[in-house]
Amino acid sequence: MDKKTIKQFKERLEKEKKQIEKQFKTFADKDENVKGDWDTRFPKWNGGSGGSALETAADAVEEYSTLLPIEHTLELRLQNINNALEKIKKGQYGVCEKCKKKIPDKRLEVYPEAGVCLKCK
Numbered sequence: 035m036d037k038k039t040i041k042q043f044k045e046r047l048e049k050e051k052k053q054i055e056k057q058f059k060t061f062a063d064k065d066e067n068v069k070g071d072w073d074t075r076f077p078k079w080n081g082g083s084g085g086s087a088l089e090t091a092a093d094a095v096e097e098y099s100t101l102l103p104i105e106h107t108l109e110l111r112l113q114n115i116n117n118a119l120e121k122i123k124k125g126q127y128g129v130c131e132k133c134k135k136k137i138p139d140k141r142l143e144v145y146p147e148a149g150v151c152l153k154c155k
């Protein structure tokens with residue numbers, strides 16, 4: 035792969051990384067102790083009393099449980115992107131991590147953070 039193409043992929047990956055981090059910031063906090071880990075903030079509710087307080091608490095729990103899988107998906111993507119950026123640094127970008135063959139450009143265009151080819155997926 036020539037330098038110009040790699041640079042294009044690098045820019046795309048960096049842009050995606052920023053977008054994911056932006057998305058994360060809307061509902062999660064970065065865990066400073068664990069690299070690449072984000073923690074979903076537990077939604078606040080206003081307390082109150084009686085039945086309505088219980089209801090809003092239940093809403094908060096529900097919101098939290100819908101956010102967790104999103105957190106997981108975004109975390110995985112971020113990991114893959116960081117991994118791909120690391121490979122660019124090492125000059126190994128576009129090489130399958132399993133069979134060491136070249137990953138087709140077409141696959142990278144659709145999925146620039148791909149670490150393995152379609153066969154090894």
Ligand SMILES: [Zn+2]
Nearest residue numbers: 130133151154
């Ligand atoms: Zn492969």
